[in-house]
Amino acid sequence: MPPRLAAMVSLGTLGAIDTYLTATILPVPVWMTFIAWASFFACGGGRAGLVKSLASNFTGILIATATLLIIATLPASPVAAAVLVGLGTSAMIFASAIPLLNFPPAIVFGFASFVGTTAATDTTVFTGGLTHPTLVAATAMTLGGLFGLVSEFGTKLLTARTAATA
Numbered sequence: 614m615p616p617r618l619a620a621m622v623s624l625g626t627l628g629a630i631d632t633y634l635t636a637t638i639l640p641v642p643v644w645m646t647f648i649a650w651a652s653f654f655a656c657g658g659g660r661a662g663l664v665k666s667l668a669s670n671f672t673g674i675l676i677a678t679a680t681l682l683i684i685a686t687l688p689a690s691p692v693a694a695a696v697l698v699g700l701g702t703s704a705m706i707f708a709s710a711i712p713l714l715n716f717p718p719a720i721v722f723g724f725a726s727f728v729g730t731t732a733a734t735d736t737t738v739f740t741g742g743l744t745h746p747t748l749v750a751a752t753a754m755t756l757g758g759l760f761g762l763v764s765e766f767g768t769k770l771l772t773a774r775t776a777a778t779a
Contacts, residue, residue: 614771623767631760641753642733645726649757650764652719663762668713670754673723676704678747680724681731682738726750 614622628647635643649670656666680701684694705724709717730746730753731737740746 653761
Protein backbone atom coordinates (compact mmCIF):
# COMPACT_ATOMS: atom_id res chain seq x y z
CA MET A 614 0.00 0.00 0.00
CA PRO A 615 1.39 3.45 -0.81
CA PRO A 616 2.65 5.32 2.30
CA ARG A 617 0.01 8.07 2.22
CA LEU A 618 -2.82 5.55 1.88
CA ALA A 619 -1.29 3.43 4.66
CA ALA A 620 -1.15 6.50 6.91
CA MET A 621 -4.75 7.37 6.04
CA VAL A 622 -5.92 3.87 7.00
CA SER A 623 -3.80 3.63 10.15
CA LEU A 624 -4.43 7.11 11.50
CA GLY A 625 -8.07 7.19 10.41
CA THR A 626 -8.85 3.89 12.12
CA LEU A 627 -7.00 4.84 15.28
CA GLY A 628 -8.51 8.34 15.26
CA ALA A 629 -11.96 6.73 15.34
CA ILE A 630 -10.90 4.39 18.16
CA ASP A 631 -9.40 7.31 20.11
CA THR A 632 -12.60 9.32 19.73
CA TYR A 633 -14.73 6.39 20.87
CA LEU A 634 -12.50 5.65 23.89
CA THR A 635 -12.46 9.26 25.08
CA ALA A 636 -16.23 9.56 24.62
CA THR A 637 -17.06 6.37 26.51
CA ILE A 638 -14.37 4.66 28.57
CA LEU A 639 -11.66 7.19 29.32
CA PRO A 640 -13.18 10.65 29.84
CA VAL A 641 -10.33 12.90 28.72
CA PRO A 642 -10.61 15.63 26.09
CA VAL A 643 -10.13 14.07 22.65
CA TRP A 644 -8.60 17.27 21.29
CA MET A 645 -5.79 16.84 23.79
CA THR A 646 -5.00 13.31 22.65
CA PHE A 647 -4.75 14.62 19.10
CA ILE A 648 -2.37 17.38 20.23
CA ALA A 649 -0.18 14.77 21.91
CA TRP A 650 -0.41 12.57 18.83
CA ALA A 651 0.88 15.44 16.69
CA SER A 652 3.54 16.17 19.31
CA PHE A 653 4.78 12.57 18.97
CA PHE A 654 5.35 13.04 15.24
CA ALA A 655 6.79 16.55 15.70
CA CYS A 656 9.34 15.08 18.12
CA GLY A 657 10.52 12.62 15.49
CA GLY A 658 8.32 9.58 16.07
CA GLY A 659 9.48 6.17 17.18
CA ARG A 660 10.32 5.30 20.76
CA ALA A 661 12.69 8.26 21.05
CA GLY A 662 9.97 10.63 19.80
CA LEU A 663 7.49 9.18 22.28
CA VAL A 664 9.86 9.68 25.20
CA LYS A 665 10.79 13.20 24.07
CA SER A 666 7.19 14.15 23.41
CA LEU A 667 5.87 12.84 26.74
CA ALA A 668 8.74 14.34 28.73
CA SER A 669 8.14 17.69 27.04
CA ASN A 670 4.35 17.54 27.38
CA PHE A 671 4.63 16.60 31.07
CA THR A 672 7.10 19.43 31.65
CA GLY A 673 4.59 21.87 30.16
CA ILE A 674 1.80 20.39 32.29
CA LEU A 675 3.88 20.77 35.46
CA ILE A 676 4.89 24.34 34.64
CA ALA A 677 1.25 25.21 33.89
CA THR A 678 0.10 23.55 37.12
CA ALA A 679 2.60 25.58 39.14
CA THR A 680 1.72 28.77 37.24
CA LEU A 681 -2.01 28.40 37.79
CA LEU A 682 -1.51 27.37 41.41
CA ILE A 683 0.40 30.59 42.10
CA ILE A 684 -2.16 32.67 40.18
CA ALA A 685 -5.01 31.07 42.16
CA THR A 686 -3.41 31.86 45.51
CA LEU A 687 -2.93 35.56 44.75
CA PRO A 688 -5.61 38.24 44.68
CA ALA A 689 -7.24 38.35 41.23
CA SER A 690 -5.20 40.60 38.99
CA PRO A 691 -4.82 40.48 35.21
CA VAL A 692 -1.37 42.05 35.55
CA ALA A 693 -0.19 39.43 38.05
CA ALA A 694 -1.65 36.63 35.91
CA ALA A 695 0.08 38.02 32.80
CA VAL A 696 3.42 38.31 34.59
CA LEU A 697 3.13 34.78 35.96
CA VAL A 698 2.23 33.33 32.57
CA GLY A 699 5.22 35.21 31.17
CA LEU A 700 7.41 33.61 33.82
CA GLY A 701 5.88 30.21 33.00
CA THR A 702 6.68 30.79 29.35
CA SER A 703 10.25 31.69 30.27
CA ALA A 704 10.44 28.51 32.37
CA MET A 705 9.37 26.47 29.33
CA ILE A 706 12.14 27.94 27.22
CA PHE A 707 14.65 27.48 30.06
CA ALA A 708 13.62 23.82 30.36
CA SER A 709 14.23 23.33 26.63
CA ALA A 710 17.96 23.68 27.31
CA ILE A 711 17.79 20.07 28.54
CA PRO A 712 18.50 17.87 25.49
CA LEU A 713 15.45 15.65 26.05
CA LEU A 714 13.24 18.76 26.12
CA ASN A 715 14.87 20.67 23.26
CA PHE A 716 11.67 21.02 21.21
CA PRO A 717 9.86 23.90 22.97
CA PRO A 718 6.56 23.53 21.04
CA ALA A 719 6.01 20.13 22.71
CA ILE A 720 6.40 21.79 26.12
CA VAL A 721 3.92 24.48 25.06
CA PHE A 722 1.49 21.73 23.91
CA GLY A 723 1.51 20.38 27.48
CA PHE A 724 1.12 23.82 29.07
CA ALA A 725 -1.73 24.82 26.78
CA SER A 726 -3.43 21.44 27.15
CA PHE A 727 -3.43 21.74 30.93
CA VAL A 728 -4.89 25.25 30.80
CA GLY A 729 -7.45 24.12 28.23
CA THR A 730 -8.40 21.20 30.45
CA THR A 731 -9.25 23.51 33.33
CA ALA A 732 -11.58 25.46 31.05
CA ALA A 733 -13.09 22.46 29.24
CA THR A 734 -13.74 20.45 32.40
CA ASP A 735 -14.58 23.40 34.68
CA THR A 736 -11.90 22.35 37.17
CA THR A 737 -9.09 24.17 38.96
CA VAL A 738 -5.70 23.29 40.36
CA PHE A 739 -7.53 22.72 43.64
CA THR A 740 -9.83 20.03 42.23
CA GLY A 741 -9.25 16.73 43.98
CA GLY A 742 -9.25 13.15 42.80
CA LEU A 743 -9.08 11.68 39.34
CA THR A 744 -10.59 14.77 37.73
CA HIS A 745 -7.63 16.96 38.73
CA PRO A 746 -6.61 18.71 35.51
CA THR A 747 -2.97 17.66 35.93
CA LEU A 748 -3.99 13.99 35.94
CA VAL A 749 -6.48 14.46 33.12
CA ALA A 750 -3.88 16.27 30.98
CA ALA A 751 -1.14 13.72 31.73
CA THR A 752 -3.49 10.83 30.93
CA ALA A 753 -4.65 12.40 27.68
CA MET A 754 -1.12 13.26 26.59
CA THR A 755 0.05 9.71 27.34
CA LEU A 756 -2.85 8.23 25.40
CA GLY A 757 -2.20 10.54 22.45
CA GLY A 758 1.50 9.72 22.41
CA LEU A 759 0.73 5.99 22.45
CA PHE A 760 -1.75 6.43 19.61
CA GLY A 761 1.02 8.17 17.69
CA LEU A 762 3.38 5.24 18.23
CA VAL A 763 0.73 2.67 17.25
CA SER A 764 -0.33 4.65 14.18
CA GLU A 765 3.27 4.93 13.05
CA PHE A 766 3.68 1.17 13.48
CA GLY A 767 0.42 0.53 11.61
CA THR A 768 1.50 2.76 8.75
CA LYS A 769 4.85 0.96 8.47
CA LEU A 770 3.15 -2.42 8.64
CA LEU A 771 0.70 -1.55 5.87
CA THR A 772 3.47 -0.04 3.73
CA ALA A 773 5.77 -3.03 4.31
CA ARG A 774 3.10 -5.46 3.10
CA THR A 775 3.07 -3.67 -0.26
CA ALA A 776 6.86 -3.78 -0.51
CA ALA A 777 6.92 -7.48 0.42
CA THR A 778 4.31 -8.43 -2.19
CA ALA A 779 5.90 -6.36 -4.97
